[in-house]
Amino acid sequence: AQKVTQAQTEISVVEKEDVTLDCVYETRDTTYYLFWYKQPPSGELVFLIRRNSFDEQNEISGRYSWNFQKSTSSFNFTITASQVVDSAVYFCALKRGSNYKLTFGKGTLLTVNP
Amino acid sequence: EADIYQTPRYLVIGTGKKITLECSQTMGHDKMYWYQQDPGMELHLIHYSYGVNSTEKGDLSSESTVSRIRTEHFPLTLESARPSHTSQYLCASSGSYEQYFGPGTRLTVT
Secondary structure (H helix, E strand, O other): OOEEEOOOOEEEEEOOOOEEEOOEEEOOOOOEEEEEEEEOOOOOOEEEEEEEOOOOOOEEEOOEEEEEEHHHOEEEEEEOOOOHHHOEEEEEEEEEOOOOOEEEOOOEEEEEEO | OOOEEEEOOEEEEOOOOOEEEEEEEOOOOOEEEEEEEOOOOOOEEEEEEEEOOEEEEOOOOOOOEEOOOEOOEOOEEEOOOOHHHOEEEEEEEEOOOOEEEOOOEEEEEO
16 A cells, blocks of 8 residues: 655744655555645645656755655655745655556645745 | 646535536646545545546545546536535646646535
8 A cells, every 4th residue: 555644734934944844655666656746825736846766866946855765765855945935735645656646645734934 | 737727716506506617638638637625635536537438436435426528628527516515626637647736626515
């Protein structure tokens, strides 16, 4: 069975602070894909990144960075110098290599205060 | 980037009414999905389709039904709306990997 755990239900930071959102996954598959989505107050889920199980390179995109570690089954997301516009619910998700459905975590509500 | 559209964005309707939530995508994706979500909460997959004339129930039991007559169109119907159906409904489509989501329909049944 697959499972995604986002242990942090809510995080509150002050603008310009760095913040890391944790994601731990469980799967027996050797081929799988991990994703992060952002859901701002408007409600739409916005795709941020995909990593496959064979690529453990960390990724950086502007103020966003992702740390994928198979040894700890984690795919953590860091926002550097957070901004108020980063306030949203962030979801981590897992996809089996042979399946098109996503298993989502329960999400982390990030509030960035000015 | 996928273009996926949902109408209406907001709907307030009385108990017992029949409603159809529309979802269309212009990317030619074979796979389409419907999720139910209370604001800021977990996403629950209620229906999915891997192609025309193919529909399956998702992980969460739902009284809604779907159809997939055209690749680009995946409407969801509630024959008789109830207050327990009040929620946000998100439609998504995908190729081989990530799913792309529409803006959602916020349904309120009074």
